[in-house]
Amino acid sequence: MRKQRNWNESYRDGDVPWDTGRPSPELQRVIMQHGIQPCRALEVGCGSGTNSVWLAQQGFQVTAIDLAPLAVEQANRKAKKSGVQIRFLSGDICKWDQPMESFGFFFDRGCYHAVRREPGNAYVNVISRLLASGGRGLILAGNAREPHVPGPPVVSEEDIRNELGEKFCILDLQEFRFDEAPGVPEKFLGWSCLVKKLDL
Numbered sequence: 001m002r003k004q005r006n007w008n009e010s011y012r013d014g015d016v017p018w019d020t021g022r023p024s025p026e027l028q029r030v031i032m033q034h035g036i037q038p039c040r041a042l043e044v045g046c047g048s049g050t051n052s053v054w055l056a057q058q059g060f061q062v063t064a065i066d067l068a069p070l071a072v073e074q075a076n077r078k079a080k081k082s083g084v085q086i087r088f089l090s091g092d093i094c095k096w097d098q099p100m101e102s103f104g105f106f107f108d109r110g111c112y113h114a115v116r117r118e119p120g121n122a123y124v125n126v127i128s129r130l131l132a133s134g135g136r137g138l139i140l141a142g143n144a145r146e147p148h149v150p151g152p153p154v155v156s157e158e159d160i161r162n163e164l165g166e167k168f169c170i171l172d173l174q175e176f177r178f179d180e181a182p183g184v185p186e187k188f189l190g191w192s193c194l195v196k197k198l199d200l
Contacts, residue, residue, distance in 0.1 A: 024179060026176050027138060031058070034171075040103045040132075041055050041061065042065070042107070043064040044112075045109065045110055045114075046064035046065060047066060049074065049078045052064040055107065056085065056086050063088075065090070072089070093111065094115050094126060102132035104136070105137060107138050110140060110152055112155075113142050124164060128167035135197045136194065138195075140178070141153075141160070142155060142190055143155070143189040143191050144156040157191070160191060164193065168198055174192050175189060175192070
């Protein structure tokens with residue numbers, strides 16, 4: 001519960017430097033360039049819901065999860081104001097055991113790099129279980145080639161390939177710059193990782 005309180009405090013205090021208030025340009029690029037068609041989609045670590053709203057506006061049927069209940073409250077208000085239907089849920093994705101329909105696509109801007117050290121590669125196993133056969137996903141994570149403090153947690157290319165490779169085929173892995181948030185002048189270096197579920 002301590003993790004939940006810490007994230008709630010961030011949203012309560014407005015200390016959310018990762019929240020740009022704009023849809024991720026990298027998400028938009030990947031959706032368009034890789035021809036990902038509207039389907040049931042899951043956003044992991046949805047925050048205030050900006051990217052979930054954008055996906056819903058493109059025709060995706062979106063379910064979104066965040067650990068912080070205050071973030072989910074903000075996301076619900078944003079979706080209602082935007083006139084889109086999204087199912088927002090609060091919980092820990094690494095411990096997720098609620099039954100849900102399978103998803104054809106998932107998006108993660110900054111969750112994987114924060115929870116990847118949970119025991120048993122829990123994140124990868126849960127996401128794989130929730131994804132339909134052949135489903136794809138986009139993970140945006142901090143890049144260890146440019147360590148920075150403050151900034152997002154970072155991960156190496158080797159660790160990405162080793163950890164995600166247990167359950168996913170990596171279709172595309174490239175460097176990009178996170179969109180800057182208000183008051184954060186630096187665009188941090190990240191990994192853009194498009195994956196496809198392996199049929200094991």
